[in-house]
Amino acid sequence: MTGAETILAYHAATRHHFRRYARSAGHMDWANQPNPFRIYEGAEPISLPLPSVDPDLPYADLYANDGPPAQPFSIATLGSFLALSMGLSAWKQAGGERWALRIHPSSGNLHPSECHLILPAIEGLAGGVYHYAPYFHALCRRALVPSEVWFPLSAHLGGQGCLVALSTIFWREAWKYGERAYRYCNLDTGHVVAALALAARLHGWQYRCISGAGDNQISALLGLDRTAWHPLEEEVPDLIAWVGPAAGESAPQVLPEELVRPFVHLSIQGRPNRLSPQVVDWSIIPEADAAARKPTTPALACRLSADAVSYPPPPGLRAAAVIRQRRSAQAFDPDRSIDADVFLALLDRTRPRAGVPPFTARIFKPAVDLLLFVHRVRGIAPGLYFFCRSGKGADDYRPLCRSEFAWAAVRPGFPLWLLQAGDCTHDAMTLSCHQEIAGDGAFALAMLAPLAALVGARPFLYRHLHWECGLVGQLLYLEAEAHGLRGTGIGCFFDEPVNHLLGIDPEHLQSLYHFTIGHPLEDRRLQTLPAYHHLHR
Numbered sequence: 001m002t003g004a005e006t007i008l009a010y011h012a013a014t015r016h017h018f019r020r021y022a023r024s025a026g027h028m029d030w031a032n033q034p035n036p037f038r039i040y041e042g043a044e045p046i047s048l049p050l051p052s053v054d055p056d057l058p059y060a061d062l063y064a065n066d067g068p069p070a071q072p073f074s075i076a077t078l079g080s081f082l083a084l085s086m087g088l089s090a091w092k093q094a095g096g097e098r099w100a101l102r103i104h105p106s107s108g109n110l111h112p113s114e115c116h117l118i119l120p121a122i123e124g125l126a127g128g129v130y131h132y133a134p135y136f137h138a139l140c141r142r143a144l145v146p147s148e149v150w151f152p153l154s155a156h157l158g159g160q161g162c163l164v165a166l167s168t169i170f171w172r173e174a175w176k177y178g179e180r181a182y183r184y185c186n187l188d189t190g191h192v193v194a195a196l197a198l199a200a201r202l203h204g205w206q207y208r209c210i211s212g213a214g215d216n217q218i219s220a221l222l223g224l225d226r227t228a229w230h231p232l233e234e235e236v237p238d239l240i241a242w243v244g245p246a247a248g249e250s251a252p253q254v255l256p257e258e259l260v261r262p263f264v265h266l267s268i269q270g271r272p273n274r275l276s277p278q279v280v281d282w283s284i285i286p287e288a289d290a291a292a293r294k295p296t297t298p299a300l301a302c303r304l305s306a307d308a309v310s311y312p313p314p315p316g317l318r319a320a321a322v323i324r325q326r327r328s329a330q331a332f333d334p335d336r337s338i339d340a341d342v343f344l345a346l347l348d349r350t351r352p353r354a355g356v357p358p359f360t361a362r363i364f365k366p367a368v369d370l371l372l373f374v375h376r377v378r379g380i381a382p383g384l385y386f387f388c389r390s391g392k393g394a395d396d397y398r399p400l401c402r403s404e405f406a407w408a409a410v411r412p413g414f415p416l417w418l419l420q421a422g423d424c425t426h427d428a429m430t431l432s433c434h435q436e437i438a439g440d441g442a443f444a445l446a447m448l449a450p451l452a453a454l455v456g457a458r459p460f461l462y463r464h465l466h467w468e469c470g471l472v473g474q475l476l477y478l479e480a481e482a483h484g485l486r487g488t489g490i491g492c493f494f495d496e497p498v499n500h501l502l503g504i505d506p507e508h509l510q511s512l513y514h515f516t517i518g519h520p521l522e523d524r525r526l527q528t529l530p531a532y533h534h535l536h537r
């Protein structure tokens with residue numbers, strides 16, 4: 001099988017059907033629940049200061065074309081950047097159990113993403129390759145990087161700044177979700193990319209993926225290829241970004257091999273901790289992963305339009321406060337609705353715009369559009385809607401969908417179309433694995449992508465499409481908070497029934513992620529503890 005055939009076969013094999021869910025253990029093997037915190041034993045830990053004051057950026061300015069002045073790189077600003085992207089946000093406690101939440105969400109709160117940095121020497125830190133340990137809010141040094149190795153690389157990438165890379169441990173999600181876990185891991189990566197890009201903006205920096213970098217290059221830079229992993233607990237590379245002062249579209253997006261090669265000779269410290277006493281080999285996941293590995297390529301990113309935001313967020317909010325308060329709703333109040341302008345603002349926020357984070361991350365040309373289930377929006381009739389955020393238009397989809405759909409424009413110049421009016425709470429819930437959150441909120445949505453067309457040519461785009469969905473999800477989470485609402489990502493949905501509803505062939509579009517937003521109902525049985533109460537510094 002070709003790589004494209006393998007990854008598309010993976011996707012087909014991990015669909016949930018009404019009569020059969022994708023294969024998983026089917027029960028929770030609590031004795032082997034993976035440790036959500038990766039530690040590199042023997043790697044020198046350097047504690048980062050916990051920020052006493054967050055950067056004071058208005059929420060609206062997170063998405064402005066120009067950012068605030070760049071803060072200098074120091075242990076304090078790096079600590080603040082990581083605390084506001086990869087850090088813990090709170091602990092929850094109930095019935096003798098306690099679990100940590102993080103700034104970014106994760107399917108099942110299992111957190112498969114790990115963050116690594118390659119830093120120049122700054123006061124208090126030697127130049128090196130570091131792993132970020134969120135539990136300790138510390139950087140663990142895996143390798144020293146001599147200045148003669150760092151300088152040519154940093155000069156190529158823009159001078160002042162550092163590299164921030166992500167990797168994934170599939171087992172953390174596979175423990176609970178079995179074969180479908182590879183999808184969830186990639187959605188999580190997209191959430192993390194957005195969290196990092198927005199935290200960079202808070203500090204006046206820009207987070208720019210080096211889209212041409214190959215996975216082997218990332219492994220070599222981080223030493224992932226020279227680490228003795230416990231079976232099935234390895235970290236695989238996702239992507240690498242340059243974080244530094246803002247730069248234009250022409251900023252480099254490739255890593256010349258001669259700048260990567262010296263890293264292969266650096267001595268790598270630290271033995272990864274064992275995450276579970278016993279692991280299960282869901283072999284379809286490493287097969288899918290191998291098929292979707294990214295080779296070194298020319299730059300992938302494309303030019304985006306520079307449209308202004310049509311629906312500005314409420315004034316007076318601080319960006320860091322919104323980022324810190326983000327949570328998933330566990331239930332929604334089905335008796336409350338939202339205003340049409342809030343609904344339109346939430347959708348508008350997902351539109352890719354040049355110079356605006358998180359789109360400055362430049363993962364790939366936007367390709368994801370939204371099918372909406374509108375339940376309770378004042379001034380907008382309940383029903384099925386289509387929102388073209390990627391730059392495509394109704395004419396691209398109309399001929400492919402059910403002929404009875406109206407495709408009636410909702411607002412002039414806004415790419416939102418009514419397909420069919422009527423109560424769709426039941427459809428939304430049913431399609432999202434019968435989860436009530438999809439029918440009780442103000443609206444729910446499915447993120448649709450032309451998977452077969454894009455992945456057929458370049459299998460690694462399977463991951464990028466999921467990352468784009470995660471990134472859209474992260475924007476929706478924050479925008480919901482900003483409007484006094486709450487969102488929840490939904491990875492559990494029945495795949496083909498979404499196609500049946502639209503009447504569209506999976507060859508053209510497939511659903512990759514669902515989401516729901518509304519007025520949350522709080523679970524008062526849960527107690528909340530501060531994020532870093534366990535560290536007595």
Ligand SMILES: Cc1cc2nc3c(=O)[nH]c(=O)nc-3n(C[C@H](O)[C@H](O)[C@H](O)COP(=O)(O)O)c2cc1C
Pocket residue numbers: 101102104105106107108109184187188191326327328329330435437488489490491492
């Ligand atoms: C990719 C993804 C898929 C998710 N799928 C579901 C889901 O199907 N149902 C659900 O109730 N929550 C879902 N969630 C929400 C997570 O359970 C939640 O993020 C996690 O418990 C951490 O809580 P927090 O978001 O409040 O930090 C999903 C989150 C992500 C990122």
